[in-house]
Amino acid sequence: MSKASKKSAPQQNKQSLKKNEKSHGALLIFVNPHSGQGKSLDTFNNKVAPKLDQNNIRYELIITDGPNHARTVLMEKGDLGTFNGLLILSGDGLVFEAVNGILGRDDAMQILKSLPIAIVPSGSGNGLLCSVLSKYGTEMNPKAVMERALEIATSSSAKAESVALYSVKTEKENYGSFLSIGWGLMADIDIESEKWRKSLGSFRFTAMGVVRSIVLRSYKGRLTYRLYEPNDYQPKSNKFDVYENSTQERIEKGNNLKTWELHENSAGEEIVVEDVFLNVYAVTLSHIAADGPYAPSAQLEDNRIHLSYVLLKDIGTRIDVARYLLAIEHQKHLNMAFLKTVEVSSFKLEVLDNSSYIVLDGEKVDTKTIEVQSTRNTISVFSSTD
Numbered sequence: 001m002s003k004a005s006k007k008s009a010p011q012q013n014k015q016s017l018k019k020n021e022k023s024h025g026a027l028l029i030f031v032n033p034h035s036g037q038g039k040s041l042d043t044f045n046n047k048v049a050p051k052l053d054q055n056n057i058r059y060e061l062i063i064t065d066g067p068n069h070a071r072t073v074l075m076e077k078g079d080l081g082t083f084n085g086l087l088i089l090s091g092d093g094l095v096f097e098a099v100n101g102i103l104g105r106d107d108a109m110q111i112l113k114s115l116p117i118a119i120v121p122s123g124s125g126n127g128l129l130c131s132v133l134s135k136y137g138t139e140m141n142p143k144a145v146m147e148r149a150l151e152i153a154t155s156s157s158a159k160a161e162s163v164a165l166y167s168v169k170t171e172k173e174n175y176g177s178f179l180s181i182g183w184g185l186m187a188d189i190d191i192e193s194e195k196w197r198k199s200l201g202s203f204r205f206t207a208m209g210v211v212r213s214i215v216l217r218s219y220k221g222r223l224t225y226r227l228y229e230p231n232d233y234q235p236k237s238n239k240f241d242v243y244e245n246s247t248q249e250r251i252e253k254g255n256n257l258k259t260w261e262l263h264e265n266s267a268g269e270e271i272v273v274e275d276v277f278l279n280v281y282a283v284t285l286s287h288i289a290a291d292g293p294y295a296p297s298a299q300l301e302d303n304r305i306h307l308s309y310v311l312l313k314d315i316g317t318r319i320d321v322a323r324y325l326l327a328i329e330h331q332k333h334l335n336m337a338f339l340k341t342v343e344v345s346s347f348k349l350e351v352l353d354n355s356s357y358i359v360l361d362g363e364k365v366d367t368k369t370i371e372v373q374s375t376r377n378t379i380s381v382f383s384s385t386d
């Protein structure tokens with residue numbers, strides 16, 4: 001197979017889809033050529049395509065030409081059921097876009113569960129991948145994560161499993177989310193450090209963290225949440241062999257949810273905190289990046305939301321803020337008295353001033369109010385080879 005180029009690749013690879021009759025199955029691949037430090041197309045050409053050819057896995061390649069390209073393809077494509085999986089070479093942002101593209105379809109929930117997503121990390125944030133790999137003991141450093149991700153994404157014995165999906169309502173749009181909801185300090189760091197993506201890679205978060213600790217902001221808001229109650233729900237991993245069946249076969253054999261099924265918990269007490277915050281950060285998975293876990297007890301399929309927040313009045317000095325950010329990198333943040341953590345089944349955040357962005361799975365959303373609800377719906381993600 002010759003090297004992919006922006007214009008000719010999709011056509012060229014559609015042809016290879018038909019020719020190779022001995023193959024195990026097929027992947028639909030999205031490469032964002034501008035993600036992270038801009039190396040994803042090289043990674044595809046040099047590390048992914050040769051392995052897929054060697055392992056007799058066919059593919060259709062789509063090189064994204066801008067925001068919403070992948071979303072539109074996934075909303076409209078008529079033959080998704082013929083693929084065994086999606087492969088995304090980018091960061092959490094393109095996975096989020098893909099999930100929300102699929103959510104625009106009539107068969108959304110069946111596709112999300114039966115069309116597993118593989119990730120080769122080329123963005124600056126790959127929390128979903130890191131959470132999945134850490135379950136199986138991959139060391140959390142960029143090299144080990146990349147090597148293992150490449151092995152799993154190109155293996156004909158790849159296995160996939162469930163990752164909980166959350167329902168999110170904002171003023172303008174509804175979303176499905178799988179990773180994080182942030183507002184305040186960490187959201188600012190994530191968004192404002194994007195300009196350093198090419199030069200600093202994931203070190204951009206640390207560098208902006210230093211800046212933000214010095215030029216400290218406060219954030220007025222109202223946070224309303226309900227504590228999590230399992231209500232007899234037992235989340236399952238539902239591990240399956242990616243190439244044993246096509247997505248269409250999995251949909252036909254499975255007994256999948258067809259619509260959103262919310263994890264209702266109206267019996268739980270509603271708690272309201274209206275105050276000046278330093279940070280609100282909720283995660284649904286253990287890792288937000290390739291360092292230690294932010295919520296070590298979070299599990300892939302489990303549908304509880306790990307909500308954490310810091311009130312400005314509980315912080316002593318700017319040094320405490322720097323210590324907090326450093327503690328996150330070294331997994332000591334949970335020991336800090338000013339960090340409040342609760343496991344919830346839903347929460348609502350109302351922004352009461354003009355500060356900060358609300359960031360959903362690493363992407364900025366234009367809203368002053370966000371409501372997050374745990375559900376019993378799942379996506380499936382490539383996770384291992386045995």
Ligand SMILES: Nc1ncnc2c1ncn2[C@@H]1O[C@H](COP(=O)(O)OP(=O)(O)OP(=O)(O)O)[C@@H](O)[C@H]1O
Pocket residue numbers: 032033034035036037064065066067068069090091092093094095097122123124125194197362363
């Ligand atoms: N060709 C393209 N050019 C510019 N943006 C693109 C292109 N293709 C996809 N995108 C958008 O870029 C974003 C990529 O975010 P993603 O997280 O995957 O990568 P990233 O480089 O880590 O970015 P971030 O640092 O924001 O997380 C997505 O919102 C996606 O819609």
